[in-house]
Amino acid sequence: MIQSHYMIANAPRRQPLYVQIKQFLLRRIAEGEWLEHDALPSEWDLADEMSVSQGTVRKALSELVADGLLYRQQGKGTFVAPVLSDWGNALLQSPGVFDEVPDRLSCEFLAISRMNASDDMAVALQLRRHAPMFRVRQLWRGQGRPVALDEVYLPAERFDGMEARWFRSGVGVYATLQQRFGVRVVESREQYRAVMLPREDANLLGLSGAALEEPVLSMLRLTFSSVGERVEWRQRYCLSRDLALLQKGC
Amino acid sequence: MIQSHYMIANAPRRQPLYVQIKQFLLRRIAEGEWLEHDALPSEWDLADEMSVSQGTVRKALSELVADGLLYRQQGKGTFVAPVLSDWGNALLQSPGVFDEVPDRLSCEFLAISRMNASDDMAVALQLRRHAPMFRVRQLWRGQGRPVALDEVYLPAERFDGMEARWFRSGVGVYATLQQRFGVRVVESREQYRAVMLPREDANLLGLSGAALEEPVLSMLRLTFSSVGERVEWRQRYCLSRDLALLQKGC
DNA sequence: AAGTGGTCTAGACCACCAT
DNA sequence: TGGTGGTCTAGACCACTTG
Structure with missing residues (x-):
């Protein structure tokens, strides 16, 4: 599903794998595949689905959490964050x-x-x-x-x-x-x-x-x-x- | 040097290793061991010194970079960031x-x-x-x-x-x-x-x-x-x- | 060529949550 | 007990910089 960085020789300019995964998930979220507070598949399931390791999925998810698009609950899962209010963090x-x-x-x-x-x-x-x-x-x-x-x-x-x-x-x-x-x-x-x-x-x-x-x-x-x-x-x-x-x- | 999370049984409440490393480095920076724009030891050297893996050091360093205390240059090293100006990011x-x-x-x-x-x-x-x-x-x-x-x-x-x-x-x-x-x-x-x-x-x-x-x-x-x-x-x-x-x- | 940060994997174990 | 996120390791390879 996702192109590996390392299997492609002489590729002109490849994004790191975790960035590709991030953008892939971003698109799926924007398209409404999961709604607010819906759980995403587990890190391991996403990793299997995209044929990458759990650590790589985790890095992508972490950035999305940092961007405020997802939130995590230990032991439960990773969820779609509610949209920003018109006041943001103010x-x-x-x-x-x-x-x-x-x-x-x-x-x-x-x-x-x-x-x-x-x-x-x-x-x-x-x-x-x-x-x-x-x-x-x-x-x-x-x-x-x-x-x-x-x-x-x-x-x-x-x-x-x-x-x-x-x-x-x-x-x-x-x-x-x-x-x-x-x-x-x-x-x-x-x-x-x-x-x-x-x-x-x-x-x-x-x-x-x-x-x-x-x-x-x-x-x-x-x-x-x-x-x-x-x-x-x-x-x-x-x-x-x-x-x-x-x-x-x- | 650093206490492992996993070698201690029944410890009441241990911080993750990377947090301990982060605080340890924070202290050394505050004490002036390295000045502005000085290079820290490489990730591998720090890992050896503290008997942890490179990935764990890297996670600690990444947080310090996110906090604005360090900056990295690929191929060169990790450096102490200049102090915040009185205007911060404004x-x-x-x-x-x-x-x-x-x-x-x-x-x-x-x-x-x-x-x-x-x-x-x-x-x-x-x-x-x-x-x-x-x-x-x-x-x-x-x-x-x-x-x-x-x-x-x-x-x-x-x-x-x-x-x-x-x-x-x-x-x-x-x-x-x-x-x-x-x-x-x-x-x-x-x-x-x-x-x-x-x-x-x-x-x-x-x-x-x-x-x-x-x-x-x-x-x-x-x-x-x-x-x-x-x-x-x-x-x-x-x-x-x-x-x-x-x-x-x- | 050697050294550094940057990415990725496979596997392990821990802490928390639900059942 | 099993599933989920959270941490850690050892090893590999890539990309960039310097000599």
């Missing part, structure tokens, strides 16, 4: 308190529309200038009060057939991309700034009067899929009067 | 442009003073209330213009004997901790907010007049050493009119 906490468990956030879908990519957007997503995009807007609430506003931009041609009703359930954009297009989000780059909000956005976040003078945290996110495709450009505004956005770094 | 870019190579920042030492830990600080650093602290202030410049201001808080008892002149060279706090105390910084948690600057800090960042009304990005960082000790609480203010702070996430 969460909202009280400023200065690092071990606080945050409130659950609810997601309210606002609208979807079509527009053209800005220049920065097109460059970052590796699209042509003014490429057609979907714009999804959603509002996040903690304990009922607005805490963040998202403007999510997705390449319209890549995600052709997108429908507003897919977002009404409030599960978030990443869950929808997984369900409808088999795209798994795994990585992102984020830029942070402090800005004053444009009037119309401020209204959506429930700001008025003196609160309009309040600065908000601006997050700009470029998102990659499990196969390295650039899939999303997201502008998020977070109210940061009472909340701070936590990121774990290294 | 960097400043133009807003909306993700593949820009940033300017080098210069670090200007401002002052060191003694004070007592705030409540939040003491909790986060696992110190007693009002524990004595050092406060180091430094200013970062890009192309000569101020871009960020740091207030670094370090436990005074842990870092007894700290001297102002250690910081004058502008190499940063993490390089100084490594050089003077053998402490290697490896991990952090960061909270981001948007705030208006207090007047005095604003002056240090070169803000005046209308610019005082400008919001700045506030980063609050809790830092861990390579042995899991909590070593630093840092408040950083970044001007974010022309620059955004980039973080790679997952």
Whole structure:
């Protein structure tokens, strides 16, 4: 099933076996062969199936675990991880308190529309200038009060057939991309700034009067899929009067 | 040299061999046995020295590489990585442009003073209330213009004997901790907010007049050493009119 | 050619989980 | 008791770097 690195003479450029296995499993996961929390075959079964040793399968699985696509439970098996939430590993906490468990956030879908990519957007997503995009807007609430506003931009041609009703359930954009297009989000780059909000956005976040003078945290996110495709450009505004956005770094 | 997991019967709780090796190497690195960019002994030499197999050494080394303490070059060897800069993996870019190579920042030492830990600080650093602290202030410049201001808080008892002149060279706090105390910084948690600057800090960042009304990005960082000790609480203010702070996430 | 990291195998045993 | 992940070994060979 899998081509060995060592049986091929003078091959121009071969990936290591475990990388081939990783990509093979990635494809099977993306195609929905196993759903969230489903168990994969055991390391030994996969090894037999692909005619490689258990150690090689294990190395491939370990990388997928590190990428957040799988998780393991000793004595039980290896399972497909649930999709990343729209907040990834970030969460909202009280400023200065690092071990606080945050409130659950609810997601309210606002609208979807079509527009053209800005220049920065097109460059970052590796699209042509003014490429057609979907714009999804959603509002996040903690304990009922607005805490963040998202403007999510997705390449319209890549995600052709997108429908507003897919977002009404409030599960978030990443869950929808997984369900409808088999795209798994795994990585992102984020830029942070402090800005004053444009009037119309401020209204959506429930700001008025003196609160309009309040600065908000601006997050700009470029998102990659499990196969390295650039899939999303997201502008998020977070109210940061009472909340701070936590990121774990290294 | 290293105790095997498997030769000990009824041991209450043994770490895997590779974890013991990792900690053993960690200690030798911290003690300065090898300096930055020095080569470690080869995997086979380390394996012989510790009477384990090459694969086991390799696993330990791989984790240290993942932690950022070592780096490898195929065909050459395994080397001690340079200490983390005070910016870690973060960097400043133009807003909306993700593949820009940033300017080098210069670090200007401002002052060191003694004070007592705030409540939040003491909790986060696992110190007693009002524990004595050092406060180091430094200013970062890009192309000569101020871009960020740091207030670094370090436990005074842990870092007894700290001297102002250690910081004058502008190499940063993490390089100084490594050089003077053998402490290697490896991990952090960061909270981001948007705030208006207090007047005095604003002056240090070169803000005046209308610019005082400008919001700045506030980063609050809790830092861990390579042995899991909590070593630093840092408040950083970044001007974010022309620059955004980039973080790679997952 | 010699030395180093990088990959792979076959086989062994341990620790945990379900039954 | 049997299946699963987790660790470890000894030996082999590949790919890259240096002399």
